[in-house]
Structures are given as structure tokens and as C-alpha cells.
Amino acid sequence: MKVLIVDDEDDIRRIAGLSLSVVGGMQVCEASSGAAAVESARREAPDVILLDMMMPGMDGAAAYRALREQPETAATPIVFLTAKTVSSEEASVRALGARGVLVKPFDPMTLPRLVRELVNGS
Numbered sequence: 001m002k003v004l005i006v007d008d009e010d011d012i013r014r015i016a017g018l019s020l021s022v023v024g025g026m027q028v029c030e031a032s033s034g035a036a037a038v039e040s041a042r043r044e045a046p047d048v049i050l051l052d053m054m055m056p057g058m059d060g061a062a063a064y065r066a067l068r069e070q071p072e073t074a075a076t077p078i079v080f081l082t083a084k085t086v087s088s089e090e091a092s093v094r095a096l097g098a099r100g101v102l103v104k105p106f107d108p109m110t111l112p113r114l115v116r117e118l119v120n121g122s
Helices: 009-025 032-046 058-069 087-096 109-118
Strands: 002-006 027-031 048-052 078-080 101-103
Touching: 002 032, 002 058, 002 101, 027 087, 032 048, 048 101, 048 109, 058 078, 058 087, 078 109, 087 101, 101 109
Parallel strands: 002 027, 002 048, 048 078, 078 101
Antiparallel strands: none
């Protein structure tokens, strides 16, 4: 499984990348902004995108819409990453069509399992 991690925080991308690659055996690519995510997703063709909600410039919701508008990523599963644990936020991202929400900080040992469950609908 190839995962695109989109977060403006280097540490989050690094920890998630190590977790998914070392613990989960997944292939990882990264983007540090919403605009970079749109380009990277088209170029890398990930199986799933982990997308930070709050980023400067193009936030997660705007990046989500841009990813849905390009044919190469229109059907790619997207899971939001957020530091907020508000249930109304989860409902709103699910209404957009996202597979789910993962809360930061996450447990690096369980992140790969959670990503697989959200992508596979388990």
C-alpha cells in the first residue's frame, strides 16, 4: 500500500512515515502543503492520502476538494489528520466523503492498522 502523508509539520510527517513504512511495511511519500499534495498525489498515485486539516494556505478541506476535482485522485481514499477531537468535525469530514479522521498525536505502533481499517472499511 502506498500512502501520501500531507502535513505542514515535519515531525508529524517523519513519525507517520516511519510508522507506516517500518511498522506497517507500506510505501510512503510526503507533501508539506495542500498545493504540494495535489501535485504529489497526481504524480505518485497513492492508494490512500493522510491529509492534515489545518495547514497554512490551502487547508485540508480545500486540498480535499482539489484532489476530488482531478481525475487521477477523484476516487483515492482520504483520511484526515487533526489535532482536534470534536465529533462534529468528524461528521463534517465524513460528509465530504473522507474515509475517516485520525487524531494527532497518534500511536505510531497502531497507525498502520488504523489506516488499513479505514481504507478497507473494517
